[in-house]
Amino acid sequence: MECFSLLRKDIPALIDHLGVFGQVIAPHRKGDASYSFETVTDSSKVVLDYNRTLLPLKKNFFPPVEKLMDFSLKDLSYTTVEVPLEPKVFFAVHSYEMQSILRLDHSMLSGNVESNYLNRRQKSRFVGISFIPDEFHFSESVGITIEELEGFDLYLNEVEDDFQVYVITKKGRSLIQGFNKLRTTEPEIVAERKFKTKIRYHYNRLPRVFQYAYHADVWAEVASRCVGCGSCNLTCPTCFCFDVNDEVTVTAESGMRERTWDSCMLVTFAQVAGGENFREHTVNRTRHRLYRKFKYITDEEGLPWCVGCGRCTAFCPAGISLPEIVNDLIREDEKARHHQRVLV
Numbered sequence: 001m002e003c004f005s006l007l008r009k010d011i012p013a014l015i016d017h018l019g020v021f022g023q024v025i026a027p028h029r030k031g032d033a034s035y036s037f038e039t040v041t042d043s044s045k046v047v048l049d050y051n052r053t054l055l056p057l058k059k060n061f062f063p064p065v066e067k068l069m070d071f072s073l074k075d076l077s078y079t080t081v082e083v084p085l086e087p088k089v090f091f092a093v094h095s096y097e098m099q100s101i102l103r104l105d106h107s108m109l110s111g112n113v114e115s116n117y118l119n120r121r122q123k124s125r126f127v128g129i130s131f132i133p134d135e136f137h138f139s140e141s142v143g144i145t146i147e148e149l150e151g152f153d154l155y156l157n158e159v160e161d162d163f164q165v166y167v168i169t170k171k172g173r174s175l176i177q178g179f180n181k182l183r184t185t186e187p188e189i190v191a192e193r194k195f196k197t198k199i200r201y202h203y204n205r206l207p208r209v210f211q212y213a214y215h216a217d218v219w220a221e222v223a224s225r226c227v228g229c230g231s232c233n234l235t236c237p238t239c240f241c242f243d244v245n246d247e248v249t250v251t252a253e254s255g256m257r258e259r260t261w262d263s264c265m266l267v268t269f270a271q272v273a274g275g276e277n278f279r280e281h282t283v284n285r286t287r288h289r290l291y292r293k294f295k296y297i298t299d300e301e302g303l304p305w306c307v308g309c310g311r312c313t314a315f316c317p318a319g320i321s322l323p324e325i326v327n328d329l330i331r332e333d334e335k336a337r338h339h340q341r342v343l344v
Ligand code: SF4
Pocket: 225, 226, 227, 228, 229, 230, 231, 232, 233, 265, 312, 315, 316, 317, 318, 319, 320
């Protein structure tokens, strides 16, 4: 793997250079305590040392609100909205965020390909960056190291306040072609960046825990604190549920179809015609959310569908922590197995 050294002060020049390839999207400060992936208009405004953005990178491939088509009720015709193929460079992306895009690829491109997602994804390039875990990150517990390179074209590893640039793909090589502030060097071993938050079991033991956790006491305790706001799903980078609505003009001659993100934590999510709701109670919705992350898809794909970004915990108004729920389930499971052994 090729490796170059890059001074921190030359990062804006690198971002400007990447702008030749296409639109550059990178983290920017939003208010006092928040960050957001935005299109770069001034490379000096890009933030490298951020913990997490409020909304995940997913919003660029699968927007929160998206018009799908216009239709006419007069002649029963319709025109779909075409998403153009545009080259884009996503800059300063953390490894768990990249892994969430790879999981979304699976969700959106397996079977019936979601063509708008595919068009946005095709000409996208990714430049990763290392980060220091805060009290909410736990991606290591779901098998994603800080230096995980899968999916990236280039990766910036911070070394003593400057950076080493790893070239991961041929596309990455072409991104830095002609940029003259890089110096060839050898990759350095960086001191381990420790995670403060951990799930106690290796992630491959979690499907077994969840196999017996359906009636655990933990669900009711968590549900008693949850206010059902849906923030945990709406900030999650791997959640992909959506709603589709048609809006018809007052003359009933035409209309448009729109897709919006939905959240399985909202009480209306599982409401069906006739007023029935098959996940009416918070306890059912809480359990369902966690089973979607650690059991249902994991049984099929062999990977947790949680990437440990910590958003659902950091932005939960009730302070509900996903790793704490999982650790409580593990504890309850251990207790149950201990009782079984005593009885045998
Ligand atoms: S963010 Fe917290 S309070 Fe809101 S639905 Fe999720 S778990 Fe419940």
